Amino acid sequence: xxxxxxxxxxxxxxxxxxxxxxxxxxxxxxxxxxxxxxxxxxxxxxxxxxxxxxxxxxxxxxxxxxxxxxxxxxxxxxxxxxxxxxxxxxxxxxxxxxxxxxxxxxxxxxxxxxxxxxxxxxxxxxxxxxxxxxxxxxxxxxxxxxxxxxxxxxxxxxxxxxxxxxxxxxxxxxxxxxxxxxxxxxxxxxxxxxxxxxxxxxxxxxxxxxxxxxxxxxxxxxxxxxxxxxxxxxxxxxxxxxxxxxxxxxxxxxxxxxxxxxxxxxxxxxxxxxxxxxxxxxxxxxxxxxxxxxxxxxxxxxxxxxxxxxxxxxxxxxxxxxxxxxxxxxxxxxxxxxxxxxxxxxxxxxxxxxxxxxxxxxxxxxxxxxxxxxxxxxxxxxxxxxxxxxxxxxxxxxxxxxxxxxxxxxxxxxxxxxxxxxxxxxxxxxxxxxxxxxxxxxxxxxxxxxxxxxxxxxxxxxxxxxxxxxxxxxxxxxxxxxxxxxxxxxxxxxxxxxxxxxxxxxxxxxxxxxxxxxxxxxxxxxxxxxxxxxxxxxxxxxxxxxxxxxxxxxxxxxxxxxxxxxxxxxxxxxxxxxxxxxxxxxxx
Numbered sequence: 001x002x003x004x005x006x007x008x009x010x011x012x013x014x015x016x017x018x019x020x021x022x023x024x025x026x027x028x029x030x031x032x033x034x035x036x037x038x039x040x041x042x043x044x045x046x047x048x049x050x051x052x053x054x055x056x057x058x059x060x061x062x063x064x065x066x067x068x069x070x071x072x073x074x075x076x077x078x079x080x081x082x083x084x085x086x087x088x089x090x091x092x093x094x095x096x097x098x099x100x101x102x103x104x105x106x107x108x109x110x111x112x113x114x115x116x117x118x119x120x121x122x123x124x125x126x127x128x129x130x131x132x133x134x135x136x137x138x139x140x141x142x143x144x145x146x147x148x149x150x151x152x153x154x155x156x157x158x159x160x161x162x163x164x165x166x167x168x169x170x171x172x173x174x175x176x177x178x179x180x181x182x183x184x185x186x187x188x189x190x191x192x193x194x195x196x197x198x199x200x201x202x203x204x205x206x207x208x209x210x211x212x213x214x215x216x217x218x219x220x221x222x223x224x225x226x227x228x229x230x231x232x233x234x235x236x237x238x239x240x241x242x243x244x245x246x247x248x249x250x251x252x253x254x255x256x257x258x259x260x261x262x263x264x265x266x267x268x269x270x271x272x273x274x275x276x277x278x279x280x281x282x283x284x285x286x287x288x289x290x291x292x293x294x295x296x297x298x299x300x301x302x303x304x305x306x307x308x309x310x311x312x313x314x315x316x317x318x319x320x321x322x323x324x325x326x327x328x329x330x331x332x333x334x335x336x337x338x339x340x341x342x343x344x345x346x347x348x349x350x351x352x353x354x355x356x357x358x359x360x361x362x363x364x365x366x367x368x369x370x371x372x373x374x375x376x377x378x379x380x381x382x383x384x385x386x387x388x389x390x391x392x393x394x395x396x397x398x399x400x401x402x403x404x405x406x407x408x409x410x411x412x413x414x415x416x417x418x419x420x421x422x423x424x425x426x427x428x429x430x431x432x433x434x435x436x437x438x439x440x441x442x443x444x445x446x447x448x449x450x451x452x453x454x455x456x457x458x459x460x461x462x463x464x465x466x467x468x469x470x471x472x473x474x475x476x477x478x479x480x481x482x483x484x485x486x487x488x489x490x491x492x493x494x495x496x497x498x499x500x501x502x503x504x505x506x507x508x509x510x511x512x513x514x515x516x517x518x519x520x521x522x523x524x525x526x527x528x529x530x531x532x533x534x535x536x537x538x539x540x541x542x543x544x545x546x547x548x549x550x551x552x553x554x555x556x557x558x559x560x561x562x563x564x565x566x567x568x569x570x571x572x573x574x575x576x577x578x579x580x581x582x583x584x585x586x587x588x
Contacts, residue, residue, distance in 0.1 A: 001060055001061070001062055001063070002060070002061040002063065002154070003058060003059070003060050003061075004019075004022045004058070004059045004061075005056060005057070005058055005059075006018060006053045006054065006055055006056060006057040006058075006059065007055065008055045010022075010053060010055075011053070011054055011055050012052050012053075012054070013052070013053055014049060014050050014051065014052065014053075015035060015040065015042060015047055015048070015049050015050070015051040015052075015053055015059075016028060016031050016032050016035060016049040016050075018053045018059070019031045019035075019040070019059065019061070021161065022059070022161070023154075023157060032049050034061065034062075034063075034064075035047070035048070035049045036049070037064075039061065039062040039063070039064065040059065040060070040061055040062075041059070041060040041062075042057055042058075042059055043057055043058055044058075044060075072106065072111060072114075073111060073114035073115035073118075074106060074107065074111040074112055074114070074115055075112075075115050076107065076111060076112035076115065077112075078090055078109075078112050078113075078116055079091040079092075079093070080116075081143065081287050081289060082285065082287060085148065085149075086147070086148055086149055086151075086152040086278070086279065086280045086281075087145060087146060087147050087148055087149075087152045087156070087278075087279070088117075088145075088146050088148065089143060089144070089145055089146075089274070089285075089287055090109065090113075090143070090144050090145075090146060091141075091142065091143055091144075091289045092109060092136060092141060092142060092143075092144050092271075093141055093292070094138075094139055094140070094141040094266060094292065094294060095138060095139060095266070096108065096109055096138065097109065097138045098110070098132060098135045098136065098138070098144070109132075109144070110132065113146060117146075117148060121146070121147070121148055132146065133145050133146065133147050133153055133156045133157060133160070134160060134233055135235075136271050137236065137239075137267070137269075138266075139265075139266030139267055139269075140169075140267060140269045140270070140271060141269075141270045141271070141292050141294075141295075142169070142270045142271025142272055142289065143271045143272070143273065143274045143287060143289060144271070145274065145276070151279065151280065152279045152280060154279070155277075155279020155280070156276065156279055158279075159276055159277060159279075160233060163231060163232075164276070164277065165274070165275075165276045166229070166273075166274060166275040166276065166286075167229070167230045167233070167271065167273075167274050168227060168228065168229050168230075168271075168272055168273040168274075169227070169228040169229075169230070169238055169269060169270060169271050169272060170217070170225070170226065170227055170228070170269075170270050170272050170291060170295070171225075171226050171228060171238060171242070171249050171250075171267075171268060171269045171270070172223050172224070172225050172226075172249070172250045172268040172295075172298060172299070172302070173223065173224050173226055173242055173247040173248060173249050173250060174222065174223060174246075174247055174248050174249075174250060174256070174257065174260075175222070175223070175224065175246060175247045176219055176222075176224055177214070177216050177219070177224040177226060177247055178216070179216060180213075180214065180215045180216055181213075181214060182211060182212065182213045182214065182231075183210075183211070183212045183214070183241040183242065183244065183245055184209075184210075184211050185199050185200075185209075185210060185241065185244065186199070186200050186201065186202050186204065186207040186208060186209055186210065187199060187200065187207070187208055187210045187234045187235070187236075187237065187240055187241070188200045188204050188205065188206040188207045188208065189206055195254070196236075196254060196255075197234070197235050197236045197237075197240045198240065199240060199241065199244040208232075208234055209232060210232045210234045210237050210240075210241060211230075211231035211232050212228055212229075212230060212231070212237055212238055212241045212242070213228065213229040213230075213231060214226045214227065214228045214229075214242075215227045215228075215229075220302040220303070221302075223250060223302055224247065225299065225302075226242075227272075228242075236254070236255070238269060239252055239254065239255045239267060239269065240255060243255040243256070248260075249267040249268060249269050250264060250267070250268040250298070251263075251264030251265065251266055251267050251268050252266075252267040252269075253266065253267075261298075264294065264298060265294070268294075268295055268298055270291055270292060270295050272288060272289060272291065273286070273287060273288040273289070274286070274287055275287075288556070290569060296572075305342075306342060306343030307342055307343065307572065308339060308342045308343040308344030308571070308572075309343035309344075310343070310513075310517050311343070311344045311345070311517055311518075311519065311571075312344070312345040312346075312347065312368065312507075312511070312513055312517060312518045312519070313339065313344060313345070313346050313347070313518075313519045313520070313521070313568070313571075314347050314348065314349040314371065314504060314507070314518065314519070314520045314521075314530070314534070315346070315347075315348060315349065315520070315521045315522070315564055316348075316349055316350055316500075316521060316522035316523060316524075316527050316530075317348055317350040317351075317352055317357065317360065318350070318351070318352075318487070319487070319522075319523035319524055319540070319542065319543070319559055320521055320522055320523045320527075320540055320543075320559050320563065320564065321348070321360070321521075321559070321564050322360070322559065323559055323560045324559075324560050328360060328363060328364070329560075329561070329562055329565075331561075331562030331565045332562050332563070332564040332565050333363070333364065334565070335562065335564060335565030335568045335569070336364050336564065336565075336568070337364070337365075338568070339568050339571075340365075342572075345368045346364065346366060346368065347366055347368040347369065347370050347371070347507070348360065348361070348366065348370045348371065348372075349370075349371040349375075349500050349503060349504060349520060349522065349527075349530060350370075350371065350372060350374075351372075351373065351374040351486050351492065351526060352372060352373075353372060353373060353415050353419075353420055353455075354372060354377075354379060354417070355419070355420075355440045356420075356439055356440070357370065357372055357379075358381075361381045366381055367381060367382050368381075368511070369381075369387055369507055369510060369511065371500060371503035371504065371507060373389075373415060373455045373456055373494070373498065374456065374484065374486070374492060374494055374498055374499065374500055374503070374526050375494070375498040375499045375500045375501070375502050375503030375504075375506075375529075376389060376390045376391075376455045376456055376494050376495050376497070376498035376503075377389040377390070377417070377455065378503065378506055378507055378510060386417065387510060388506060388510070389417060389455065390455070390494075390495035390496075390497040390498055391453040391454060391455055391495060392454045392455070392456065392457070392480070392481065392493070392494070392495050393479065393480040393481070393495075395479075395480075396454070396457070396478065396480070396481060396493065397446075397449075397450065397454065399457060399476075399478070399493065400412045400414065400423055400424065400446050400457060401446055403424075403459060403469070403472075403473070404424050406472060407461065407465065407468075407469060407472075409426050410424050410426070410459060410460070410461055410465075410469070411424050411425065411426040411428050411429035411432075411459070411460030411461060412424030412429075412457065412458070412459060412460065413429065413432075413433075413441070413457070413458040413460065414446075414449055414454055414456075414457055414458070415454070415455050415456050415457075415458065416449070416452045416453055416454055416455055417453065417455060418452070419440065419441070419442060420433075420439060420440065420441040420442070421441065421442050421443070421444050421449055422441055422442070422443045422444075423443075423444060423445060423446045423449070424460075425443065426460065426461075428460045428461065428462065428489050429460045432460060432489075432490070455494075455495070456492050456493060456494045456495075456498070457492065457493040458486065458490055458491075458492050459473075459490070459491045459492075459493070460489060460490055461489060461491075462489060463488050463489060466488070466489070466491065469491060470483075470491060473491070473493070478493075480495065480496045481493050481494060481495065481496055482494045482495065482496055482497075482498050482499050484499070484525055484526040485524060485525040485526060486524070486526055487524060492526070499526075499529050500522070500526060500527060500529050500530045500533075501528075501529025501530055501532050501533040502529070502533075504518060504520060504529075504530060504533040504534060505533055515533060515534065515535060516535045517535065518533075518534050518535055519534055519535060519536045519537065519538075519567075519571060520533070520534035520536075520537045520538075521537065521538040521539065521540075521563075521564060521567050522537070522539065522543070522547060523539055523540055523542060523543040523544065523547055523559065524543070524544055524547060525544060525546060525547070527539075527543075527547055528546060528547060528550055531547070531550040531551055531552075532550070536552045536553070536571075537550070537551050537552055537553075538551050538552065538553040538554065538555060538567040538570070539551035539553075539554050539555070540554070540555050540557065540558050540559050540563035540564075541554060541555055541556060541557055541558040541561075541563065542558035542559055542560075542563075553567065553570050555567055555570070
C-alpha cells in the first residue's frame with residue numbers, strides 16, 4: 001500500500017493528475033485504471049478520477065500483485081556502470097530499445113535486465129517496463145537508472161519530480177548557437193502524428209511544461225556542440241525543444257531537416273552524466289561516461305584531421321604521468337602518442353634532473369623543449385643540451401650546513417647540471433635514491449661542491465619535522481631564491497627565476513607559442529603555478545586539495561590509473577572544445 005499526502009502545489013488538481021505528479025514514472029492511463037478498479041482512496045474513501053484533491057488529503061494506492069511476465073530474459077551484454085541490491089546504472093548503447101512495444105518484444109534493455117537481474121526488478125511500472133524509472137530514446141545512447149525494488153523506484157521517481165535528479169546530455173545540433181541559454185515551453189503529443197511530440201501553447205490539450213538548459217561547447221561550420229541539462233523530463237524533450245528554436249539535433253530523423261546527416265544513422269545525442277541521491281543509503285552518487293564512438297567520430301569529422309594542431313600539453317612526472325612504480329602506464333603512453341599524432345605537442349614540466357627524466361623523454365619521443373628542475377632549466381632533448389638555466393646565488397651555498405646543524409639527521413640533496421649529490425643522508429634520502437627506482441647520485445660533502453653551479457637544494461625530512469623546517473627556512477629571509485614543496489617529505493630551494501609557471505612562460509616565449517595554446521597537468525604544490533600560467537590545467541584524482549581547487553578539470557583516476565589519458569580525452573571531447581575553439585586557438 002502506497003500512501004501520499006497532497007502538497008500545497010497540487011491543490012485543486014484532479015485525482016488522476018495529482019497521482020501522475022506524485023508518481024512521475026507511471027502512465028496516466030494506468031493510474032486511471034487503478035482508480036476505476038477502486039484501488040485508490042482519498043481520505044479513506046473511493047473517489048473518481050475527477051475528484052479535486054486538497055492540501056493534506058491522504059491518498060492510498062493499493063497496488064495489485066504484479067502480473068506474470070511473459071517476456072523472455074535474454075543474455076544481452078550490458079555496460080553496467082554501477083550496481084547494488086537496490087538499483088543499477090546502465091550505459092545504454094545506441095539502437096537498443098528500452099522496453100518492449102509492438103514490433104520490439106525482444107532485444108530490449110528490459111529483456112537484458114530480466115536475464116541479468118534474475119527477475120529482481122521493481123514492479124511499479126508494470127509487466128512491460130519492470131525497473132524502468134526513466135527512459136531514453138532508442139537512438140539516444142547513455143546513462144539510465146534501473147530500480148530493483150519498489151522502494152528504490154519510488155525514491156528515484158520522487159527525485160525526478162523534485163528536480164534533484166541531475167541529467168546532462170551532449171548533442172551536436174544544426175546551425176550556430178551563439179551563446180548559452182534555455183528553452184522554456186510546453187510539450188504535448190502531436191495532434192496528427194502520434195509518434196511525434198510538439199511544442200504547444202500552455203493551454204493546449206495534454207500540455208506539460210518543459211525546460212532544457214544548454215551550454216555551447218564548440219562551434220563548427222554549420223553545427224554546434226552543446227551540453228544540455230534537463231530541468232524537466234518529457235518525451236523527446238531535447239530533440240523537440242532544440243528543433244523548435246531552429247537547432248534540431250544532427251541526424252534526427254523525426255525532428256531534423258529532410259536533408260539531414262544520414263550517415264549518423266540517428267540523432268547525435270548522448271546521456272553523458274547523471275547525479276542523484278541513493279534512495280536507500282542517502283549517498284549522493286554521480287556518474288559520467290565517455291562519448292560513444294559514433295559521436296566522437298562525427299566531432300572529429302567536424303574538426304578536421306588535426307584537432308590538436310598548435311596545442312602544447314606540459315605534464316608533471318611524479319604523481320601525474322608516472323604511476324607508483326615510476327612507470328608510464330600503457331594507457332597514458334598510448335594517449336600521449338595519439339595526442340601527438342593528432343597534431344598536439346607534448347612535453348614534461350618536472351622537478352627531475354636531466355638523467356632521471358631522460359628515459360621518459362625517449363620513451364615518449366619528446367622533441368619539444370622540456371621544463372626540468374621545477375623550472376630552473378629548459379632542456380632541448382634533440383640537441384641534448386640546456387636552452388636556458390638558472391643557478392642559486394653563491395651565498396646560498398652555506399645553507400645546507402646551517403640546516404643540518406639546526407635539524408640533526410636532516411637529509412640534503414644538491415642538484416647541479418651534471419648530477420645529484422647527497423650531502424646529508426637519512427633513511428628517507430636512501431628510500432628516495434635507492435628505493436623502488438634508482439636515481440643516479442653521488443654521496444659527498446658540501447665542501448667538494450663549492451666550485452659547482454647549484455641548480456637546487458632538496459631538503460628531505462619526515463612530515464612531523466617538515467613544518468618546523470619550512471618555518472625556519474622562511475625566517476631566514478633568503479634573497480634570490482624560490483621555495484616550494486616537492487612532496488610531503490621533500491622541500492626545495494630554487495633560484496628566484498625558477499618555478500614551473502615561470503618555466504611554462506619561458507617555454508612559450510622560446511617556442512613562440514602563446515600561453516593560450518598551452519595546457520598543463522600536475523598534482524602537487526609546485527604545480528600550482530602551472531595552473532595559473534596555462535590556458536587550462538588538470539589534476540589527477542590523487543592531487544593535493546589545493547591543486548584540485550586550482551585545476552579546471554580533475555580526472556576520475558589517479559596516477560596509478562590513466563589520469564593523463566583521461567585529461568587528453570577531456571581535451572579532445574570536452575575541454576579542448578570548451579577552451580580550444582573559443583580560447584586556445586583564437587585568443588592569443
